[in-house]
Every structure is written in C-alpha cells, then in structure tokens.
Amino acid sequence: EAGVAQSPRYKIIEKRQSVAFWCNPISGHATLYWYQQILGQGPKLLIQFQNNGVVDDSQLPKDRFSAERLKGVDSTLKIQPAKLEDSAVYLCASSSGTAVGTQYFGPGTRLLVL
C-alpha cells in the first residue's frame, strides 16, 4: 500500500513570495489533514478535510494561508505572501475514519523563508 505522498520535499523562498505544497493521501482515505511543525515543537493542525469539505480550519491563518481538496483526493496548501515565521515543515496526513482513527503521515515539505 502506497503511503502519503508530498511534494516538494524542500523549498526556499524570499519573504512576500508565494508557495504551494501538494499532498496525495492513501487511496480511499476520506480525511486529510495539514499540519505545521516549527523546529523543536510538535506538529500543529492547520486544517482538516472530510472528503472535499472543510471540517476544521480554526488554526489556519486565513489572511495568508489557503487550502483546497478538489474531488476529495489530492490537496494543495498555499501561502501568499510568506513571512519569515512560516519557516517550518508542513506535514500532510490521512485517515480512513475508523474507530482507531490512526493517521498516516507523509514525509513533509521543509520550507525556509528568507
């Protein structure tokens, strides 16, 4: 079974530029999550999708971050414009929605904003 795929793995941009991350979840997983992980901290949930609908985006900085999940499969997370404090690893995870609710994580995209 293929895992969660993310691209790119690394990205370096200047502040005020825009950037987009892509995630392909495990086949058949209805729930998709985006997390932000700042160095030295645990991952923090940004947004949760159930199929192509948003379940929770309360911690997403909506003035600069946006995310979509077209057709309930792949998802993109965008930052526009980026700030220095957005430097972090962006993790995508998916879940089948069973009782255990195990989340499977991708390798992440490491973003550096200069």
Add this chain to the structure above:
Amino acid sequence: DAKTTQPPSMDCAEGRAANLPCNHSTISGNEYVYWYRQIHSQGPQYIIHGLKNNETNEMASLIITEDRKSSTLILPHATLRDTAVYYCIVRVSGAGSYQLTFGKGTKLSVIP
C-alpha cells in the same frame, strides 16, 4: 482533550528496554492514550493506543495505571533505529476522524 506531560529527553542503551513515561492526570473516562513517534526528517508514525488495559503489538507495549492518570510506553529491546521523538496524546476515540494535539514529546536517544 486532556493535557499530557512527558520528560523532554531520555537515553537508553541499545538492546535494553526503553520505558517512556507520560502523565495525563486530567484524562476523562472516554479518552484513549495514543503514542506516536517521529524519526528525524520523517512524519510521525502511529505506535499503539489503549483505554484501560495494557496493550502490546509488534512495536511496543503500553502500560496504563489503574487510575489512568499515567502510562508508560515500553520498547522491549531498543535499537539505534528507535532514536526518535515520542509523543503521548490523549483523545477521544470512536467512529470519525478526531484530531491529534501534539506536545513537544520525549526525545529518546538510543546509545550504542
């Protein structure tokens, strides 16, 4: 979800058992204890979870105290590949996709 407290770091000799503690004194009756780990430059990986009884799988054992206020993750024979940050998370389980709230975890270093 209940808050958890973990030591920031621990060392363990290769081949010995690694015992990682977690305090969750405000846990509710319907909340489970989950453990994930994150190896350097990888995403978090599910290890095990439990409610009241001790649990064991191919990766680890989970010991939950009778009052459920604390638990211990046991890696029976630690290897260098077990070096990672280990997260203890308490959350409600059941049908649906509930969120995970990560703390800073415990950085386990397995020493040769």
